[in-house]
Amino acid sequence: MEFEEEKQTAKPVFDEEAASALAKELRATFASAKTRSYQWRESQLKSLLKLTTSNEPAIVDALRSDLSKPELESQVYEISMLKNSCKLALKELRNWMKPEKAKTSLTTFPSSAEIVSEPLGVILIISAWNYPFLLSLDPVVGAIAAGNAVVLKPSELAPATSSLLAKLVGEYMDSSSIRVVEGAVAETSALLEQKWDKICYTGNGRVGRIVMTSAAKHLTPVLLELGGKSPVVVDSGINLQVATRRIIVGKWGCNNGQACISPDYIVTTKDFAPKLVDSLKCELENFYGKNPLESKDLSRIVNSNHFARLIKLLDEDKVSGKIVLGGERDKTNLRIAPTILLDVSRDSLIMNEEIFGPLLPILTLAVPSLPFGGVGESGMGAYHGKFSFDAFSHKKAVVYRGFAGDASVRYPPYTKGKLRLLKALIGGGILSIIRALFGWSKA
Numbered sequence: 001m002e003f004e005e006e007k008q009t010a011k012p013v014f015d016e017e018a019a020s021a022l023a024k025e026l027r028a029t030f031a032s033a034k035t036r037s038y039q040w041r042e043s044q045l046k047s048l049l050k051l052t053t054s055n056e057p058a059i060v061d062a063l064r065s066d067l068s069k070p071e072l073e074s075q076v077y078e079i080s081m082l083k084n085s086c087k088l089a090l091k092e093l094r095n096w097m098k099p100e101k102a103k104t105s106l107t108t109f110p111s112s113a114e115i116v117s118e119p120l121g122v123i124l125i126i127s128a129w130n131y132p133f134l135l136s137l138d139p140v141v142g143a144i145a146a147g148n149a150v151v152l153k154p155s156e157l158a159p160a161t162s163s164l165l166a167k168l169v170g171e172y173m174d175s176s177s178i179r180v181v182e183g184a185v186a187e188t189s190a191l192l193e194q195k196w197d198k199i200c201y202t203g204n205g206r207v208g209r210i211v212m213t214s215a216a217k218h219l220t221p222v223l224l225e226l227g228g229k230s231p232v233v234v235d236s237g238i239n240l241q242v243a244t245r246r247i248i249v250g251k252w253g254c255n256n257g258q259a260c261i262s263p264d265y266i267v268t269t270k271d272f273a274p275k276l277v278d279s280l281k282c283e284l285e286n287f288y289g290k291n292p293l294e295s296k297d298l299s300r301i302v303n304s305n306h307f308a309r310l311i312k313l314l315d316e317d318k319v320s321g322k323i324v325l326g327g328e329r330d331k332t333n334l335r336i337a338p339t340i341l342l343d344v345s346r347d348s349l350i351m352n353e354e355i356f357g358p359l360l361p362i363l364t365l366a367v368p369s370l371p372f373g374g375v376g377e378s379g380m381g382a383y384h385g386k387f388s389f390d391a392f393s394h395k396k397a398v399v400y401r402g403f404a405g406d407a408s409v410r411y412p413p414y415t416k417g418k419l420r421l422l423k424a425l426i427g428g429g430i431l432s433i434i435r436a437l438f439g440w441s442k443a
Contacts, residue, residue, distance in 0.1 A: 014183055019190040022179060026122045026149040029176045036119060036147045041093060044144045044174055048137065049086040051172040052079060058164060059133055065160035066132060068300040069255065077254065078134040085138050088385055089145045096145065096389045117393040119147030121197030126188060126211065128202040129302055130258045130356075132158035136165055139200045139223075140178070142388020149177040153191060155203075156184040157302055196220050198392060200381075203227075204354075223381035223391050227260045227354040234268040234276055244279040248287060252338045256299040257358040258306075264355050270364040277340060277362065281325050284338050292337045293330050301334040301357065310336060310357040318345040326358075 012018070034040060052059070056079055063069040063078065089096075099114035123143045127136035136154050143150045152169065154162035166180040181187055192199075192214035201211045202225040215222045232247055251263045268276055288295040301307040311329060314320065319341060326339030341361045344350060350361060381391055 023194040062160040066158040124196040129155035129157035132161035143392045146392035229264040232263040265361040313350040318348040
């Protein structure tokens with residue numbers, strides 16, 4: 001019996017040459033002014049909305065494959081939020097595109113001026129794995145609304161979503177202006193070697209530095225959405241049950257702590273800490289049962305590397321004895337139970353890097369040296385809604401001048417009379433101008 005060998009099509013190599021060709025192709029599209037029109041922007045936003053609404057089951061499945069993300073979380077925090085972004089952009093696009101009126105001075109009379117939102121050009125968007133659908137396409141909404149061509153690089157750590165994005169964007173969007181590049185470090189490095197008009201990166205500070213270094217070679221502006229240690233301060237004069245439930249949903253109900261805005265640690269008073277711990281224990285059991293490792297309402301850890309990183313934080317000598325709830329782990333299925341730690345050492349690993357997982361320390365001293373979030377390590381710039389439109393636009397100053405009423409005072413030959421009048425026009429009030437006109441003031 002003869003067996004016919006199955007032929008496999010080799011995947012094309014995406015190297016610097018391919019990245020350069022892609023950037024050149026999209027730059028040519030942008031130069032044609034195709035992406036600048038309202039009609040193109042509107043059509044692409046509508047296509048992106050259709051992409052989302054027509055493929056919700058496939059998106060949910062991809063997110064479940066990548067992160068075991070519950071359908072409710074996928075629908076609420078990824079699909080619905082993207083749909084809302086598209087709808088907002090479609091509703092406000094004409095207003096966003098309208099020039100903003102600006103004042104002119106007497107020195108440019110007769111004239112009018114306005115600030116025009118100009119598209120930057122070709123945008124590179126490198127997205128994150130924790131919300132791989134939303135964080136890939138939300139900045140694309142802004143880039144399209146602002147009239148740019150776009151290259152999207154989804155995270156290779158969420159391969160099912162990355163593959164789905166490549167497929168759907170190819171089917172629904174204008175491929176001459178909007179493209180997806182899949183891959184890992186090599187492909188990302190090839191893209192970063194090219195000159196872009198702006199780079200948007202969502203992820204961690206280590207890669208953020210690499211992105212910014214690459215961008216600096218071409219003086220390319222960057223939008224960095226990075227992580228940080230976001231504290232929750234719990235006072236005693238509160239509704240404890242409501243506060244506890246909100247903390248749980250914000251921490252474990254948002255991708256099991258794998259979110260940049262997830263509560264990283266709690267600060268409370270020493271007297272109130274026991275009540276808070278008891279309330280957290282009670283509500284966590286109500287939400288996820290006695291064995292949360294088996295709960296279908298908790299996402300898993302994204303991969304074995306991140307699992308090992310979290311276990312290292314948990315098993316440090318300064319930390320392991322501080323566990324008051326949880327700590328169970330399932331290495332095979334990449335699951336860690338919601339874990340609460342009380343009064344961990346401030347110089348422990350868990351208090352000196354972003355946790356990004358289901359571990360929640362509680363501190364009973366607020367000290368000035370602890371980071372309370374903000375800018376710097378947490379990135380620069382912002383996107384979402386109108387902020388996205390602004391992030392991918394250049395505010396161009398435009399002055400319109402008519403021919404009527406042209407004043408000769410600004411033209412040579414210069415005289416003392418012209419000097420008096422110009423000084424009055426620039427820095428004086430109406431009385432100074434009158435005096436200058438009648439020659440009553442000194443030059």
